[in-house]
Amino acid sequence: MTLTRPQTGRDRLNSLRPSLSAADIDDLARGGPALRGFLRGLPGVDQVGLEGRAAALATRSIKATAKSFAIDLAISMLDLTTLEGADTPGKVRSLCARARCPDPDRPDGPRPAAVCVYPDLAAVARAALAGSGIAVASVATGFPSGRTSVDVKVQEVAEAIDAGADEVDMVIDRGAFLAGDYDTVFGEIAAVRQACARGIEAGGARSVHLKVILETGELATYDHVRQASWLAMLAGADFIKTSTGKVSPAATLPVTLVMLEAVRDFRASTGRQVGVKAAGGIRTSKDAIRYLVTVNETAGPDWLTPRWFRFGASSLLDDLLRQRMRTDSGHYVGADYVTMD
Amino acid sequence: MSRVEVRKTYKLFIGGAFPRSESGHSYEVCTHAGTFVANAARATRKDVRDAVSAATKAQPGWAGRTAYNRGQILYRVAEMLEDRRDQFVAQVLAAEGGNRRRAQQQVDASIDRWVWYAGWADKLAQVIGSANPVAGPYFDFSLPEPTGVIGVIAPQRSSLLGLVSVLAPVVVTGNTAVLVSSFERPLPALTLAEVLATSDLPGGVANVLSGPVSELLPWLAEHTGVAGLDLTGVDDAEMATDGERQAAVNLKRVRRAPASEPRWLDEPDLSAMTTFVETKTVWHPMGV
């Protein structure tokens, strides 16, 4: 008995008319009442309905071949992360080695998309990942709190790029957002976006991806998350990211659902596709697969690739590998049998 | 030679765990006939403090559960009580004397009383709440909400049925309880604590302290983190009055000690629940 196939993203894009032109976006970029009016005019989010939908998506049962596929996809979507005060070059090298070969029994198996570190260790990561095709992602802009001046933030971004970062994960100014100062939040993202272009200007061929961390746990309401998502995308984000992982709650299924709706609607309005990164608190394969189902049924299959969806995690890889071994071997696997950083 | 029994140690029940009194003190508990049974922990003000702290922490979560969920958990308590019926019959017989038939009647009534209260969880709001027909374009409704942490002095003589009759109404309404058991007959209360611990009741929702009422009551009555006080088990009229006076420090909702021993077998009225709920009234305009 066959089941319906969902429409592909291609079909959907063609059927929706973009409603925000480049000129419209420039108007909004000027800030002030136009930007405020736009953000406040976005549809509200009903918490109970949203969480109900996320819970329903979490009941999808992903078995057998679908499960193996999903686990491999999730591994390939990892930004394998270490962001601790105690990080050393040795720790970072160890992490990079694991990224290059997470499972020696499957040397051709999937590998994380990126390794994510603090800017002062980006050069170590670059060297350790040379030739692997795995990207170096660096946090910047006073991660995790973001409480420094915009000049210091931009300077930090420049240093990270010079050290070899392919991707920059910045934090927004949550205080400014909650105080209603959208112009400041917008301006900082735009400034960092410009700084990311440095990678190209410096003669390098690589374009530096900008991920904008909303820190949804501090934004507190889903309405705020929707507004901040749009604000970040209008300001030029390549990815919007849930959390720093340093504040609880970090990524949740409902919050990620709101952000997936936002990127879906943004593409429908402007034609530009933006990615989503769910970071912090995603520990098990079961969790990760629920996120993939949510991507699949909300934004659509176009986002089911590391190019457009990432997991920011550290211990998640342990469970993904363990579950992969279980489906391959047919029995449960102990922790000693799984690689570590 | 007959087999040597492993005798149980009776401890306090605080935050879902069974600690001894922080003082390390205990006192002798005897049967109704005067035979030694066990040393029970002799709780102090610090145990009261810890119990109130546990009850405070547990209260928002307990109140935040659906009424259906609270009702289910309390029904589970009744299942556990029924499962231990023989044990409770023996304990009530030893503590209160009388004959086995009377003890069975007390235990059966206690289980049924608990079931009666469990069934109120998702009904009280319908019986004492209302939509109010105000003279204007407003939707106006009143609903009961739990008061908070309630101090409960359990009856001195009715060691199980009376105990259940003061504890169940407090927790079914979403409050959390710090209960002082009967001083001379504490063991059914402490065994009930074991039942509570195995019934999915979250830790801290009900806390049970054994010890002298005269020493523990003032600390409960004056604690400004305690929002209500049930003086049912305070036999001494002067002590009860003092308790009520002390409770006025933060205007606790007080349930006074009864003038005479209640007929515990009679179906209660709603006051054991309604004393410890607040009525919240909400207005909302109705307009296009």
Next chain:
Amino acid sequence: MTELDVAQEFAYAPAPESRALVRIRDEYGLFIGGEFVEGTGEPFATVDPATEERLATVATASAADVDRAVQAARAAHNRVWGPMPGAERAKYLFRLARILQERARELAVLESIDNGKPIRESRDVDVPLAAAHFFYHAGWADKLGYAGLGADPKPLGVAGQVIPWNFPLLMLSWKIAPALACGNTVVLKPAETTPLTALLFAEICQQADLPAGVVNIVTGAGDTGRSLISHPDVDKVAFTGSTEVGRSIAQTVAGTSKKVTLELGGKAANIVFADSPVDQAVEGIVNGIFFNQGHVCCAGSRLLVEESVHDEVIERLQQRMGTLRVGDPLDKNTDIGAINSAEQLAKIRRLSAVGEAEGAQRWSPACQLPERGYFFAPTLFTGVSQAHRIAREEIFGPVLSVLTFRTPDEAVAKANNTPYGLSAGVWTEKGSRILWMAARLKAGVVWANTFNRFDPASPFGGYKESGYGREGGRHGLAGYLRPSPGGASPAGAGVRA
């Protein structure tokens, strides 16, 4: 661009719930006086609507069998259940609730096999709610003096109850739990296409040691129902089903002393304003008409969308409908299962053809339906008005008719422009407007920013030709009690003796 940059299709593998959990007998008898007995009517087959395969042969209760069942219920009422204290009745009902929870998965699988609904719904909605109904009503059995019907209300006696095929076990619990809690005994007839969970419930009654004759199950079709409803020794009639049959029941009981409650059809308006939380509104629209294949009396079968946001809402709705999975009810990922019977499928097809003929625009997402079984793709009709038949007649399938409105007054007028009045939905972020609309909608249940929410504590029932009486909550008890003096009866208790 690397291999990894190319988006991949995420095909869900089959995720079947196991049928092995359920033992379906080859033949089933009637459940009368605590025992399974043979029926004297012509037996009939019940079929799995997803495969069209015969599941079992079920007895038909003749008029004589119905009489035996009523007598058993009367005897149990007079001798056992009526005199029993409420606290004891309560404990039986708690037992039933607990066993429903214990055997939850088995009941869910059986329900999906016999009815066609997705296992996810029977597992997550039907069975838990059925258990909750028994749990809630158990707690009323010893508190009837607080129900607002006087200090000492009395049961009516024997209740004859006829239930539909759309939520077999859940409708059984809506009928039996309050009846028993109030001290009545029952004879219940499940629908002829979905008898199996009722018969399993009979086994559960035995497991709970429920006294013989308190619950009796008589299987059969229309004739059995008629015998039951017109039986002179039935004190109370409770019916859920079509308005047509409800009307004939009301005629049949005229001049008798039978109390009646009826829960009938609907053509609910789901009203979406421009300032709705639009993503959740789309979920609510989808849930409103596609939950349970649209076989829901209170389904949101008319979407009334504010004209200024019509195109946007429809686009989003179509996108969302594209992710609905139609297929094997026992697959845990199925969203829309089988239509319950060939007859119902024919009706849905017929009315959909009417919609096209009337000039509405028909749309369904690309959908490959299984070759066997009774399946229908989720369907949308736009350009519908209140003059179209598909806006007036209950289709009882996964078919949504879309109309527009300009102002709240117009929404109210269109929503109320129907002989039905069971339910309505309102979607807006503005609280005042929710309450203003709720006050004006002629519907027994108004859902605001949600839809298809049911709870044993929440009274459910209709206005106008959607029936009278309420089920659930304190109000629902009134249908099964005779008030004692000095007690006020909640309104709408149905036909009084």
